[in-house]
Amino acid sequence: MFEQLMDSLYEGIYIVDGNRKITFWNKGAERITGFKPEDVIGKYCHDNILNHVDAQGRLLCLNGCPLHMTIKDRLPRESHLFVQHKKGYRIPVTIKTVPLEGAEDPLSVAEIFTENYNVGDNIPVMACPEPELIKDQITGLPNREYLEQLLRHHISLNRTLNLQFGVILTDIDTFEEFNNIYGRRLSDDVMRMLAKTLTETFSHAEVVGRWRQDEFLFIFSGASKEQLKNLAEGIRMLSESSALRGATFKDVDVTISVGATRYHAGETMENLIARAYELLKASKRKGGNFVTVK
Template sequence: MIPKDYELILNSLYEGVYIVDRQRRILFWNQGAKNITGYAAEETLGKFCHDNILNHIDVYGRQLCLDGCPLHETLIDGKTRELNAYLQHKRGHRVPVHLKSIPMYEAGEITATIEIFTESSEPQNEYFRAALSKHELLRDPLTGLPNKRFFDHYINSKMNDFRMLDMPFAVAIVDIDNFDGINKTYGVATSDEILRLLSESYRSSIRLADLIGRWTNDEFVFIFSGVTNEALNSLCEKIRIMSEASTLRANTIREVEIAVSVGASVVRKDDTADKLIRRVTERLKKAKTKGGNCCITR
């Protein structure tokens, strides 16, 4: 379908490119698509995009492959579409991408659609990169995220900014539901993979966070600056959705589904760092007692 010269050009692009026919069967998959998704052409060619290989979701967790697929809609009406979404990497974590679907014509008829996608994550905060590169003791060795020691330094700095400059911020703690059960069923190696998987999803998808760190064995911590209670609730819900939409994909075991509970709070005038963390922890406990897979932010 594609001349050899064009294949060479498309395979030289950093962008991911794939083409589907009218039945949404994948006809072409370039090297850029492999680099972004982890899937090689031989793993995708001949399969259908609605087989949920990439399992695209929007920010609300809606599965685009089943409801609102831009490729399918472009095949129907011939309109070019652009949107932001989150695809699922071969390893299971979520990757934010910008998608563009373009119709392809032959003899005046739409015969295929081409999708071009680019990774849309932002670079890590310079403060963290500088600090973590110089001080390995501040980095969690498993996930590469800032550890609790780093967080303790950082939240004290945020408390000082709040008292002196009236710069509000919020803290959220995320706990993996049934982590002990996962550990017992699948073993420590799988549990470690889940922690690495979530850290990758959070780093690439929760870009408004000042800090994303490893808090305890099965918990992560987030700091957001300048957020209202309403905005904090939306951010925590996004964390929950991105966690639930990340599944550990492996050849030796079935997919391991993930859910999390979130407790969070905006800083108050009479807070100390310890008081703020206690309140967040209490809200996390409430989320767990409600059955998990939910957020408590007030």
């Protein structure tokens, strides 16, 4: 009866004992993360399963685990974090850790998580007509043609209504070398995994699309320079904490270089993108996995 009740809930729920060994995993947890009960029950929550990270990129399963703290002091907690899907991409969630009284193990704790937190929620959405969406075939994201139309649309709005916007351009570090080692199929899988992370975590107040090869372009309306910098750091951190997970090959980690800038009144789309590329190159020169903002 307990399992039927837990499986009927939309939220993800799992239970650990006092040693953080997973003893229960409901259908909601399977739906959100892709992990089946047989994948996780009997393992420990710090066994690189969900790889919880916070907005600063700290790996909480190794240091600062909310479940572990609730086991120790028996106090409930709520946090906005990111978990890792079985396929490697990141998912923003709100989690609650709750001590269970009367369980077989008196130190048992449940974690309840929902997909209702978004990195860009503090940036206002600009309500305005936009070009017809054209998707990239590999990632399913908006393609370059669509992004160019949208950039011209934003520039027009800036000139007529003084509506501000900014862009963030990213590039996967050492992607050519990776492509030579792993081949085209896995390279495309990495692109899709990273695209999924980016759309899951930056989907409400902005647009992200595939610009060229392994480059992604974000367009943010109404973002200040400081907000743009924070968003760029979030994009870099979430990319770094994602990985392409596979049964037949070693997990493939990904880092990106980032250039971020706001639109300057009167300039062309080409001027804006050229400046973003220069900032991106500056991040590459610093060794990659870096953000440069101007």
